[in-house]
Amino acid sequence: MVREGYVEKVIYKNEDNGYAVFAVEGEDGEDIFVGNLHGVAEGIYVSAEGDYVEHPTYDLQFKFTSCEIKMPDDVLSIEKYLGSGIIKGVGEALAKRIVKKFRMDSLRIIEEEPERLAEIRGISERKARDIAVSYNEKKEMQDALMFLTGLNIPVNLAVKIYNEYGDEVYDIVRTNPYKIAEDITGVGFRTADEIADRLGIGRDSDFRVRAAIMYALSGANGLGHMYIPQKMLVDKTYSLLMNEYMPYDPELEMSICNQIIELSVAGKIIIKELKDDPDSGELPDVSLDDPVADIDMDLLDTESESNVTNAVYAAPNYYMELNSARLLCELNIDFSKAKLKIDKVVETVEKSENMKLADAQRLAIRNAVDHGVAVITGGPGTGKTTIINVLIKIYESFRMKIVLAAPTGRAAKRITEATGYGAQTIHRMLELTGGVEGEETSAYTFMRNESNPLEADVIIIDEMSMVDSSIFYSLLKAVAPGTRLVLVGDSDQLPSVGPGNVLKDIIASGVFSVSVLDRIYRQGEDSDIIGNAHRIKDGEHVEIKNKSRDFFFVPRNGYNEIVAELKVLLTKQLPSYFGVDKSDIQVLTPMRKYDMGVENLNKQLQDVLNPEGHGKPEHDRGDVVFRQGDKVMQVKNNYKQEWKILDPSGRFAKEEGVGVFNGDIGFVKAVDDYEQRIVVEFDDGRQTEYPYNQLEELEHAFAITIHKSQGSEYPVVVIPLLRCPPKLLNRNLLYTAVTRARRSVVIVGNIGLVNTMIDNEDEQKRYTSFALRLREMERR
Numbered sequence: 171m172v173r174e175g176y177v178e179k180v181i182y183k184n185e186d187n188g189y190a191v192f193a194v195e196g197e198d199g200e201d202i203f204v205g206n207l208h209g210v211a212e213g214i215y216v217s218a219e220g221d222y223v224e225h226p227t228y229d230l231q232f233k234f235t236s237c238e239i240k241m242p243d244d245v246l247s248i249e250k251y252l253g254s255g256i257i258k259g260v261g262e263a264l265a266k267r268i269v270k271k272f273r274m275d276s277l278r279i280i281e282e283e284p285e286r287l288a289e290i291r292g293i294s295e296r297k298a299r300d301i302a303v304s305y306n307e308k309k310e311m312q313d314a315l316m317f318l319t320g321l322n323i324p325v326n327l328a329v330k331i332y333n334e335y336g337d338e339v340y341d342i343v344r345t346n347p348y349k350i351a352e353d354i355t356g357v358g359f360r361t362a363d364e365i366a367d368r369l370g371i372g373r374d375s376d377f378r379v380r381a382a383i384m385y386a387l388s389g390a391n392g393l394g395h396m397y398i399p400q401k402m403l404v405d406k407t408y409s410l411l412m413n414e415y416m417p418y419d420p421e422l423e424m425s426i427c428n429q430i431i432e433l434s435v436a437g438k439i440i441i442k443e444l445k446d447d448p449d450s451g452e453l454p455d456v457s458l459d460d461p462v463a464d465i466d467m468d469l470l471d472t473e474s475e476s477n478v479t480n481a482v483y484a485a486p487n488y489y490m491e492l493n494s495a496r497l498l499c500e501l502n503i504d505f506s507k508a509k510l511k512i513d514k515v516v517e518t519v520e521k522s523e524n525m526k527l528a529d530a531q532r533l534a535i536r537n538a539v540d541h542g543v544a545v546i547t548g549g550p551g552t553g554k555t556t557i558i559n560v561l562i563k564i565y566e567s568f569r570m571k572i573v574l575a576a577p578t579g580r581a582a583k584r585i586t587e588a589t590g591y592g593a594q595t596i597h598r599m600l601e602l603t604g605g606v607e608g609e610e611t612s613a614y615t616f617m618r619n620e621s622n623p624l625e626a627d628v629i630i631i632d633e634m635s636m637v638d639s640s641i642f643y644s645l646l647k648a649v650a651p652g653t654r655l656v657l658v659g660d661s662d663q664l665p666s667v668g669p670g671n672v673l674k675d676i677i678a679s680g681v682f683s684v685s686v687l688d689r690i691y692r693q694g695e696d697s698d699i700i701g702n703a704h705r706i707k708d709g710e711h712v713e714i715k716n717k718s719r720d721f722f723f724v725p726r727n728g729y730n731e732i733v734a735e736l737k738v739l740l741t742k743q744l745p746s747y748f749g750v751d752k753s754d755i756q757v758l759t760p761m762r763k764y765d766m767g768v769e770n771l772n773k774q775l776q777d778v779l780n781p782e783g784h785g786k787p788e789h790d791r792g793d794v795v796f797r798q799g800d801k802v803m804q805v806k807n808n809y810k811q812e813w814k815i816l817d818p819s820g821r822f823a824k825e826e827g828v829g830v831f832n833g834d835i836g837f838v839k840a841v842d843d844y845e846q847r848i849v850v851e852f853d854d855g856r857q858t859e860y861p862y863n864q865l866e867e868l869e870h871a872f873a874i875t876i877h878k879s880q881g882s883e884y885p886v887v888v889i890p891l892l893r894c895p896p897k898l899l900n901r902n903l904l905y906t907a908v909t910r911a912r913r914s915v916v917i918v919g920n921i922g923l924v925n926t927m928i929d930n931e932d933e934q935k936r937y938t939s940f941a942l943r944l945r946e947m948e949r950r
């Protein structure tokens with residue numbers, strides 16, 4: 171329903187997120203309005219759409235979903251507006267006098283002929299000028315908000331747009347609303363396109379075509395690709411611009427091709443011809459339709475792409491690969507002539523650890539010592555951590571300064587515990603400041619960079635498979651020439667969540683020393699987790715038995731049976747059987763959508779793991795409810811988000827910093843309706859606040875996609891399996907899921923799918939050309 175009236179009193183307003191509570195005098199008396207309205211002030215006229223809701227303490231309130239500000243258009247409202255305190259120097263009494271004199275003309279006089287205000291007793295010429303300045307400042311913003319909300323832009327977004335462009339907002343939005351999508355985070359092509367449509371901007375406008383091209387490219391980037399073949403880009407752009415019912419329009423296709431060239435001339439994109447070199451691996455035949463990603467790339471047809479020669483990059487991606495290749499090759503110094511003696515240290519470690527290193531392990535150590543850049547890769551239990559340990563002892567014996575880092579807080583903590591050597595996250599090591607430089611894909615501001623490199627002789631990075639192109643580039647910029655770089659990881663894991671396929675590309679380039687460890691050494695070989703993980707990796711079927719101590723199969727048929735079983739397992743059976751907390755059990759699913767997708771599973775699991783409860787505060791966001799106690803995950807990198815770690819008293823911050831990252835998992839500590847925010851504590855103790863209008867960065871994490879679980883470990887992993895499109899069920903995913911478990915894996919559902927997954931070698935490959943750039947660089 172619609173309710174209108176004058177804002178009598180602003181009871182509460184949060185300047186940051188626009189949340190406000192205010193009393194409105196309407197035709198049928200006074201109402202309390204609650205909702206998001208930036209720029210609310212006493213005296214303004216508002217027209218809102220919403221519903222009445224019962225509030226436990228404040229009686230009935232009108233909760234609005236949209237609210238439009240109108241300029242006052244009768245004498246009474248003009249008087250209220252002017253007297254509301256919104257204009258500096260004008261109170262109720264003065265407002266009365268102004269309106270008494272100028273009546274309906276009052277606002278126009280203030281705006282256009284302010285000198286006439288001096289005709290009023292008590293207003294000097296100078297005061298008249300001040301009133302005009304203050305009024306115009308407010309009015310500019312209100313006019314802009316009215317203009318933008320009139321285009322159906324929500325008030326929150328309108329404020330963001332106004333803050334970005336100021337007075338230029340009219341020009342920019344009228345001529346090229348697609349610029350909003352470029353400049354303002356959270357606005358995509360679709361939103362800009364709707365605005366353009368309302369403004370009557372032609373569907374064949376060059377701006378529209380260019381915006382769609384850039385959107386298609388950033389969509390591909392969001393799926394992990396560094397470039398896409400030109401033909402694919404044209405097709406994707408075409409389907410963004412046309413709907414499937416429209417007849418084929420060759421002119422539009424031509425226009426897309428022309429605009430791709432325009433964009434390349436403008437330096438926004440780079441087009442490179444890639445030779446169809448069977449060796450290079452730079453042209454994988456892959457699909458951009460990634461079912462685990464949010465971005466709708468379904469429309470891409472990838473069938474006919476095998477002969478593509480032109481690769482199109484968003485410019486920052488191209489330079490990121492190129493410069494990373496140069497920097498990495500520069501670090502690859504041959505140290506073998508130094509003939510560093512390592513045998514003594516190795517023997518000491520062998521004695522203290524009571525084991526004998528295998529030849530392959532010794533060779534890996536030698537390689538790391540002899541090369542500026544060395545890669546050590548292997549599956550679980552093959553000795554990667556052992557080698558890091560030995561390397562630390564060796565470098566220490568040479569009095570070299572070692573820096574140890576990993577992509578996530580959890581991985582850093584684990585390697586610290588395993589080696590006794592303090593590790594940090596890569597972001598922390600590079601001293602993230604929270605500022606953002608230039609375009610989205612370019613580097614964030616790190617205090618450590620080319621002009622202030624890391625002080626280290628050796629940098630060891632663990633869990634390298636999770637490192638994406640962007641953070642790798644930032645790392646390389648901060649590594650001084652002559653520093654050794656040791657990259658350790660499991661290249662059979664899924665690629666990083668962010669774009670690129672860095673570890674695999676470095677290995678595939680053939681340019682660096684790579685040591686592959688393939689023998690399992692972990693004690694307790696009766697562990698089926700490790701045995702099965704290696705079987706899966708090697709494409710061998712696993713034995714489906716239930717005698718195992720740590721690898722269980724629970725056959726169930728169909729969606730209902732699986733969900734019912736998951737609920738029992740998670741709430742009762744697994745916690746009591748393993749003596750673990752419910753939060754130690756993680757459900758990992760291959761997909762986002764469909765019945766077994768995270769979106770649906772999280773709703774089901776929230777009902778039993780954190781049900782609605784008396785006094786447990788919650789906040790609705792569309793059809794998702796965030797409730798105190800919910801397990802949640804950050805789903806994008808936010809380099810500016812502030813966090814703190816509290817001391818045991820909970821009152822003082824013992825550590826503060828910025829940056830929360832895609833995949834960080836924690837719990838909702840508080841839902842604060844008054845402050846309109848949710849407080850989350852991540853599992854490493856960092857606490858951070860999300861205003862309600864930033865909740866798109868959070869998702870429930872009772873169940874998460876296998877993709878997002880990379881680099882994390884959980885005591886118990888539960889994997890529900892139900893038949894779904896075959897490309898979602900592949901070996902790589904199963905391997906990653908299984909290797910996340912420390913104590914136990916439980917597979918529930920259609921058990922036959924386990925071996926189907928093992929048989930499906932199709933990986934979610936990525937369009938990257940880092941390997942190629944590395945080879946080119948080496949040839950120079």
Ligand SMILES: Nc1ncnc2c1ncn2[C@@H]1O[C@H](COP(=O)(O)OP(=O)(O)OP(=O)(O)O)[C@@H](O)[C@H]1O
Nearest residue numbers: 525526527528550551552553554555556691692693
């Ligand atoms: N040559 C060896 N002989 C005997 N035991 C070994 C040998 N190498 C490693 N181990 C032991 O095997 C176990 C697994 O090794 P390590 O933790 O280094 O593997 P990893 O590759 O880091 O595994 P993950 O990736 O799962 O952490 C450890 O207990 C380690 O002591």
